Amino acid sequence: PGGTVICFGEPGQTVSSTESFAMSNKNATSILIYDSQMPLIPPTIFTNYAIDFISIGRNNMTELKSESFAYANKLKNMLIREDLLTSLENGTFKECINLQSLQITDHKISFIAANAFQGLKNLLNLYLTKNQLTSLNSEVFVPLVNLFMLNVNENLLTSLPPKLIA
Secondary structure, X not given: OOEEEEEEOOXXXXXXXXXXXXXXXXXEEEEEEEOOOOOOOOOHHHHOOOOOEEEEEOOOOOOOOHXXXXXXXXXXXXXXXXXXXXXXXXXXXXXOOOOOEEEEEOOOOOEEOOOOOOOOOOOOEEEOOOOOOOOOOHHHHOOOOOOOEEEOOOOOOOOOOHHHHO
């Protein structure tokens, strides 16, 4: 049986590494990291643990790096919310080959690179709500061959590409 590792920071506290709290439960399958002021997701989260669920928020994160997910091939559900992301770059999630649900909500995302979702052939649900998207290029969603639901509510979109809704 797995467990959950929880890291909730105190106001003004910075958590620079997850090793200190992740060591407490080697069987963890879920990790919650909130209010820790951790600027990046360290790849060590996925190196030593069979994590299939991660929820992260309010950490003042400004970017996601593909290196953070280099060992995230068991990850099935990811929530990244209430941070300061402005874009999703090429290949960010390419190692998350088993990801089924991705929620990146309540950020300032205005740009999604053409290959940001490369490798996510098993993704079923994608939530990009509460961002600052003004347009969507339908090519961004081409790798998502099994996508069942796309939610882009509460953005600055005035239209959707015809290929996206066809």
